[in-house]
Amino acid sequence: MISILDTQFSLLNLYLSEALPTKIFILCDENTNEYCLPTLLLNMQTDIPFEIIEIEAGEEMKTIETATQLWEILADFGADRKSLLINLGGGVITDLGGFVASTYKRGIRFVNMPTSLLAMCDASIGGKTGIDHQFLKNVVGTFAHPEAVFVYPNFLDSLPFVELRSGFAEMLKHGLIASRSHWENLSSLSEINVAAVSPYIKESMMIKEKVVSIDFKEENIRKTLNFGHTIGHAIESLFLEQGSLVPHGEAVAAGMICETYLSCLEGLINRETRDNIINTIRKFYPVLNIQNFTDEALISLMANDKKNTSGKINFSLISAVGSGIYDYQSTEKNIIESIEFYGSLPKDSFY
Numbered sequence: 001m002i003s004i005l006d007t008q009f010s011l012l013n014l015y016l017s018e019a020l021p022t023k024i025f026i027l028c029d030e031n032t033n034e035y036c037l038p039t040l041l042l043n044m045q046t047d048i049p050f051e052i053i054e055i056e057a058g059e060e061m062k063t064i065e066t067a068t069q070l071w072e073i074l075a076d077f078g079a080d081r082k083s084l085l086i087n088l089g090g091g092v093i094t095d096l097g098g099f100v101a102s103t104y105k106r107g108i109r110f111v112n113m114p115t116s117l118l119a120m121c122d123a124s125i126g127g128k129t130g131i132d133h134q135f136l137k138n139v140v141g142t143f144a145h146p147e148a149v150f151v152y153p154n155f156l157d158s159l160p161f162v163e164l165r166s167g168f169a170e171m172l173k174h175g176l177i178a179s180r181s182h183w184e185n186l187s188s189l190s191e192i193n194v195a196a197v198s199p200y201i202k203e204s205m206m207i208k209e210k211v212v213s214i215d216f217k218e219e220n221i222r223k224t225l226n227f228g229h230t231i232g233h234a235i236e237s238l239f240l241e242q243g244s245l246v247p248h249g250e251a252v253a254a255g256m257i258c259e260t261y262l263s264c265l266e267g268l269i270n271r272e273t274r275d276n277i278i279n280t281i282r283k284f285y286p287v288l289n290i291q292n293f294t295d296e297a298l299i300s301l302m303a304n305d306k307k308n309t310s311g312k313i314n315f316s317l318i319s320a321v322g323s324g325i326y327d328y329q330s331t332e333k334n335i336i337e338s339i340e341f342y343g344s345l346p347k348d349s350f351y
């Protein structure tokens with residue numbers, strides 16, 4: 001698997017000329033169809049026949065129902081084992097498209113062309129594919145590498161600010177678990193915009209790729225990439241359930257505040273480090289209103305986290321800025337205190 005900045009689409013074209021799929025299917029959502037597909041079609045040079053598949057945008061589409069429709073479309077349009085799926089979109093498209101490709105006819109090839117910051121830095125890389133079920137995030141899925149990830153950074157020009165900010169949270173996470181200098185570079189930005197974040201995309205891609213290359217199936221160090229997600233996914237699930245969606249990265253930002261606080265409660269980091277991290281995250285992110293969510297509801301969702309073993313919640317926490325740890329079991333008292341700390345912060349969110 002390669003993931004590479006492809007500013008001229010030359011690497012995609014080279015790939016297509018060598019892979020020689022029988023047919024190409026381009027999966028996009030309504031926004032990437034409007035803003036990204038025209039650029040791809042203008043630059044893609046191939047005689048191989050292709051079909052475009054468009055779905056509605058949003059996390060609600062990452063379901064078995066959509067996957068079923070996509071399997072049916074692939075079959076109706078004659079996709080065979082040598083066909084190629086190009087996932088053109090954010091993390092919803094790369095997760096869903098990767099899942100559909102990796103299961104259709106026991107697996108066809110797919111490549112990711114991420115169009116959101118989050119997908120460029122995180123979701124398109126590493127081969128975790130999946131769908132949500134009963135509001136549980138990514139509870140059904142596969143580990144399946146795309147053949148390649150082609151990153152065309154100019155796609156970010158049309159990305160709404162809230163989505164850019166969502167992707168930035170995963171970049172902050174990469175700094176917190178693996179690179180103090182990456183964290184410091186990102187924390188020192190005065191605002192999130194395309195020009196400001198672009199120089200740091202490559203570093204985030206490399207951190208993610210390096211971790212995944214050591215532990216593809218998440219048996220050990222890959223769990224560090226899940227920092228902020230045990231509580232973050234529970235929060236995201238409850239927003240999803242009540243029908244007021246919060247972008248994945250915003251939920252992860254909230255989860256990272258809770259799990260930073262928890263790291264301190266567990267004596268893994270000192271208060272100065274805790275406050276530095278939390279203040280930095282709060283500089284960029286509004287505090288989500290989680291008042292309606294009970295501790296019981298959140299903990300019950302965490303009980304389904306994929307990192308858990310033998311009925312115990314295994315957290316991925318930090319032991320310093322730039323150092324992630326995993327398989328950490330906390331007490332229910334400390335988990336609740338961390339969530340309540342977050343709940344007590346002044347609310348400035350519109351969610």
Ligand SMILES: NC(=O)c1ccc[n+]([C@@H]2O[C@H](COP(=O)([O-])OP(=O)(O)OC[C@H]3O[C@@H](n4cnc5c(N)ncnc54)[C@H](O)[C@@H]3O)[C@@H](O)[C@H]2O)c1
Pocket residue numbers: 029030031032035036057058059062089090091092093095115116117118119122123124125126127128129137138155156157158159160163166167170247248249
């Ligand atoms: N597999 C992984 O390793 C991994 C990692 C992180 C997140 N994820 C998953 O990724 C998903 C979140 O990804 P996301 O934040 O990209 O969400 P998304 O795919 O829903 O994209 C966010 C929004 O931006 C729009 N969009 C995307 N690119 C655009 C562009 N260039 N111009 C205009 N609009 C554009 C989309 O249509 C959508 O409305 C979640 O489901 C999360 O669980 C997976």
Ligand SMILES: O=C(O)C(=O)C[C@@H](O)[C@H](O)[C@H](O)COP(=O)(O)O
Pocket residue numbers: 122126128137138170218222223225226229306
């Ligand atoms: O690639 C990984 O591993 C990650 O944990 C990256 C996360 O940012 C991402 O949200 C991932 O989809 C979460 O995986 P899950 O196994 O907790 O569903």
Ligand SMILES: [Zn+2]
Pocket residue numbers: 122170229248252
């Ligand atoms: Zn994530």
